[in-house]
Amino acid sequence: xxxxxxxxxxxxxxxxxxxxxxxxxxxxxxxxxxxxxxxxxxxxxxxxxxxxxxxxxxxxxxxxxxxxxxxxxxxxxxxxxxxxxxxxxxxxxxxxxxx
Amino acid sequence: xxxxxxxxxxxxxxxxxxxxxxxxxxxxxxxxxxxxxxxxxxxxxxxxxxxxxxxxxxxxxxxxxxxxxxxxxxxxxxxxxxxxxxxxxxxxxxxxxxxxxxxxxxxxxxxxxxxxxxxxxxxxxxxxxxxxxxxxxxxxxxxxxxxxxxxxxxxxxxxxxxxxxxxxxxxxxxxxxxx
Numbered sequence: 520x521x522x523x524x525x526x527x528x529x530x531x532x533x534x535x536x537x538x539x540x541x542x543x544x545x546x547x548x549x550x551x552x553x554x555x556x557x558x559x560x561x562x563x564x565x566x567x568x569x570x571x572x573x574x575x576x577x578x579x580x581x582x583x584x585x586x587x588x589x590x591x592x593x594x595x596x597x598x599x600x601x602x603x604x605x606x607x608x609x610x611x612x613x614x615x616x617x618x
Numbered sequence: 619x620x621x622x623x624x625x626x627x628x629x630x631x632x633x634x635x636x637x638x639x640x641x642x643x644x645x646x647x648x649x650x651x652x653x654x655x656x657x658x659x660x661x662x663x664x665x666x667x668x669x670x671x672x673x674x675x676x677x678x679x680x681x682x683x684x685x686x687x688x689x690x691x692x693x694x695x696x697x698x699x700x701x702x703x704x705x706x707x708x709x710x711x712x713x714x715x716x717x718x719x720x721x722x723x724x725x726x727x728x729x730x731x732x733x734x735x736x737x738x739x740x741x742x743x744x745x746x747x748x749x750x751x752x753x754x755x756x757x758x759x760x761x762x763x764x765x766x767x768x769x770x771x772x773x774x775x776x777x778x779x780x781x782x783x784x785x786x787x788x789x790x791x792x793x794x795x796x797x
Contacts, residue, residue, distance in 0.1 A: 552754050606702070
């Protein structure tokens with residue numbers, strides 16, 4: 520649960536407390552020195568159902584920037600992705616989507 | 619070892635690949651897969667992960683929310699460990715008869731078994747990398763017995779070959795998570 524900081528809520532009609540379930544979450548895959556680039560790409564294609572160029576782009580992002588966001592949605596759904604990534608041996612974490 | 623995809627007259631329903639394995643290769647794989655199963659079983663009993671290989675096999679799902687990380691661990695860890703033990707067990711069981719023989723065998727594996735192999739082999743590589751001290755991209759690995767690096771690279775070759783087998787037996791893209 521997040522809330523409007525004290526003292527800032529008055530007069531801001533558009534602000535309202537946001538229920539935790541409404542806050543979007545993301546699944547982030549991190550670079551590691553072990554898994555092969557071709558393997559990471561294949562996992563992205565197979566699990567997330569993305570096409571080959573998209574998988575390649577995301578894999579390169581992981582490789583060069585150290586991380587990539589693979590999906591966004593509710594927390595439970597992102598946790599299922601995390602579990603699947605860990606099954607494949609990829610290092611993945613769930614994060615709040617940037618707001 | 620040779621990883622083949624049966625075609626034409628050799629094709630059999632449910633067989634995604636025939637892997638030709640030498641006894642010595644089977645013995646290495648069975649030994650590693652058995653050690654991995656033991657390591658994972660121990661991890662279930664241990665309240666803290668003091669082994670860096672275990673932390674890499676079973677990483678926290680949250681970096682900045684310790685309470686959510688604990689909750690996730692409580693709910694998911696046992697199932698995840700059981701499945702990972704299952705992947706390693708698929709390898710041991712398929713290869714034990716070869717390890718106990720003095721002739722090479724042709725081992726037939728289904729797509730599901732190939733998936734277990736791919737993931738079990740990936741876990742073996744994570745543990746070996748940890749033992750060799752591979753921390754960042756490009757590390758050669760400073761520690762471990764001689765020959766471990768060769769095993770590490772051989773496992774990568776095997777994993778890659780099996781991924782190609784799975785790709786050949788499945789439609790090009792498919793989402794498991796329904797996203």
